[in-house]
């Protein structure tokens with residue numbers, strides 16, 4: 001029996017990872033460690049809360065004493081670490097919060113794992129979930145590979161790059177068995193509506209302006225979140241220690257083209273006139289330090305572990321819109337309270 005702590009399991013990607021592990025591996029004991037920040041929401045995993053192999057622990061990874069006590073008590077075999085401050089725009093307003101959670105929080109987990117494992121690393125694993133943003137920005141051509149030099153441009157990506165370096169350093173210095181994955185932009189159910197796709201879905205529903213940064217020609221490589229969870233499962237079980245794997249959607253879209261597709265699909269699903277939601281598109285001030293293009297070469301994980309995306313973008317986007325349209329209460333809950341302050345500071 002494995003005892004795995006998954007951090008950030010009440011967030012967007014973490015909730016899909018927790019659900020997959022709890023349902024697929026009844027012999028594993030899964031602990032979901034989450035501080036329930038604005039981005040964490042127990043509604044995301046309400047369907048598994050009573051499963052016998054699942055435990056929720058509310059706690060903050062920046063609290064070293066708490067983390068050490070928890071690890072001493074539970075003696076986890078493995079960590080799948082997703083907890084983070086994850087939104088680039090928030091990192092521009094409050095960079096220190098990103099250093100605290102993403103760097104110091106990761107350090108606390110590394111130290112706690114190193115302490116309880118005491119150089120006995122048999123069947124142990126520290127899995128660090130990271131992002132393609134650590135590689136910086138691509139020009140019009142080329143792809144990020146596992147050997148692309150780090151070149152982060154935002155406080156968010158700098159904090160993730162820093163945490164990746166510490167994980168690797170603990171591997172080299174102390175022999176900690178780690179694996180890192182760097183993934184492209186995810187989308188899908190439970191995505192917090194501060195990020196492009198869910199924000200725009202919510203605004204289209206409510207006939208609100210769609211704030212496209214700059215000229216809208218920035219490009220991202222989109223992956224359906226469940227395909228990311230499948231990749232994490234594969235790398236956790238079969239990835240090699242001390243290795244990095246890039247995960248991506250082979251699916252590049254310029255923001256403006258993606259937004260137009262979203263408007264078209266939403267108009268169909270909402271029974272609105274063709275072109276109605278396009279009129280909501282509004283070009284606004286650009287994001288400072290905005291990376292032009294991200295695109296992943298995912299051939300290593302494909303060749304070594306046989307992973308590739310299972311869902312096309314058309315299917316994934318359609319499922320995502322359907323999820324938001326049928327989870328109005330979820331959307332209302334997460335966009336009440338603090339969200340309104342965030343929204344007016346960011347956009348008004």
Ligand code: NAD
Pocket residue numbers: 007008009010011012013014033034035036037038039040041059060061062081082083084085086087101105129130131132160182183184185186187192
């Ligand atoms: P999210 O913001 O939706 O969720 C983050 C979760 O972490 C929340 O449940 C939050 O409560 C929890 N958390 C935050 N600070 C914490 C703390 N101090 N202690 C304990 N828990 C805390 O994030 P996400 O989009 O699901 O991203 C998850 C991970 O995947 C992050 O590490 C992110 O860098 C990485 N990632 C995200 C994407 C993406 O497109 N969203 C792509 C690649 C990698």
Ligand code: DAU
Pocket residue numbers: 086087088089130131132133183184185186194195196197199211212213214218219220255287294
């Ligand atoms: O690439 C992986 C990363 O993808 C993850 O590590 C991050 O956690 C995740 O937030 C995401 O970062 P991005 O900055 O790419 O995602 P976001 O949804 O914030 O923005 C996507 C693109 O859309 C980007 O070019 C900025 C643009 N944008 C975003 C918002 C919120 C707009 O034009 N308007 C907006 O209002």
